[in-house]
Amino acid sequence: MSEAPAAKRQKASTPDDALPATYKLIYWPGLPGRGEHVRLAFEEAGVVYEDTAMHEDAVQTVLAQISTDNLATGSAPNVPPLAPPILEHGDLTISQTSNILMYLAPQLNLAANTSSDDPNAIYRLNALVLTALDGLSNEVHDSHHPICTSLYFKDQRTEAIRSSKQYVKERLPKFLGYFERVLKAQAERDAENKWLYGTEFTYADLVLFQCLDGTSHQFPRAVKQLREGGEYERLFALYEAVKQRPNIAAYLASERRQAYGEGIYRYYKELDVVPDDGAEAEKKE
Template sequence: MSEPSSKRQKTEPPEITLVYWPGMPGRGEHVRLAFEAAGVEYGDTALQKDCVDKVLAHISDKNIGDDFSPPPFAPPILRHGDLTISQVPNILLYLGPKLGLVPENDPNGVYYVNGLALTALDGLSNEAHDVHHPVATTLYYEDQKDEALRKAEDYRNNRLPKFLGYFERVLSSEPSKGGEYLYAGQLTYADLVLFQCLDGVTFAFPNYIKKVRDSDKYPKVWALYERVKGHERIKNYLASERRQEYSLCIWRNYPELDEQP
């Protein structure tokens, strides 16, 4: 990766590090997948000693930033030389051109890719999280279980099909260039985001997703999912210890929120 511009001069490319919590894929997984797909070495605080302390130091009320960067609000956080930035779409917008995960010689392509990634994050990550925390993030799931049951029914019956149908249309559109990937006929970070979101909702709602896949709905969406999953670098990553296991994060498996047999 090329070095970000700054006032400081360095003779070697700076280390690039993802700052995120340990023990969960979470929102940091979208950034990891970008690095892994590109074959780029990166630091990951989730795999480092005193990880939690490192994350807390970044988001502490005492952190007022530095000469180059304002303080981040929450992880995931990317550190690259003097640059410290946060928010998944912002990080991917920065990394995409550097990692070859947006089309070259296409000045508008990065914005199309980012729009697709934002849509996946909205419907298949943020809304998936709100299913089990529909009232307040500060409350336990058990404190809002009745509301979560109502939210889950609407999500399965209305919101999930809406977003899956949208991406099926994208893969059928001319800009997809053949339907193998979302844009320009090549792997972009939007495909990686969609893959992770689909993997997450499969973990959270296995019965519902099995029913959908058995019905042969959204075939291009699931073909893309399997295509990304089978990408050599991604496949190796998913089988490695670097891949965090699902736990109590964005995508949670509460059987009562899933499609009932």
């Protein structure tokens, strides 16, 4: 079991300056998963948080939350979550990755420009996050489980090869191209800007980093080919810039960063295709 996170330097502020409640992330153990986006936000901000994935009873904690017997959570009018990640903070219990991040980002100073000067910024950031999660997380997962999640990979292997071929040929370039276009637009406003929105680093950059990192794990050959093609220089520069941020670099080198395995991003040799050899891989079936 990995060590529990060390105490961080910064705590989230509260209106009355009282000691804030500890953030509690509830997620499955043994894989980064969708909970990783929340962890990265905490790690970048340097806040104290509890990660139940590091506890011995991690599975039981998740199951208690998503059980059909769970009709309410706590005294506040929280709705029971369907699936993790789940965040508990004081009396609040919420789920859904993008929803959790929308709540956390302003508190963790990861939602730049979300002020009276730009009150709609959080929605623009959320649009970027949802796009990354759709195309570089959900679709990547569905490439190795194209029929349904309840079947083993071996039971849908032929379909997964076909799905992966189509993904790296059509969908992956589409989403990489979109984020490259967003970054180009930002650079046209300010040549020094390297982030997705505004001139400051935000949680959208963190989410895109993790999505691209996971996609690179599942499709290393395809991502390498696209990166070397030179059409997405801004996107991969952002990826490297996030990776080198001090708190993120320290986290990635720590035992708290869980290895990819049987989660969203999975490596199967037969799915490690590029567009020009995907058809050949399928013929071998």
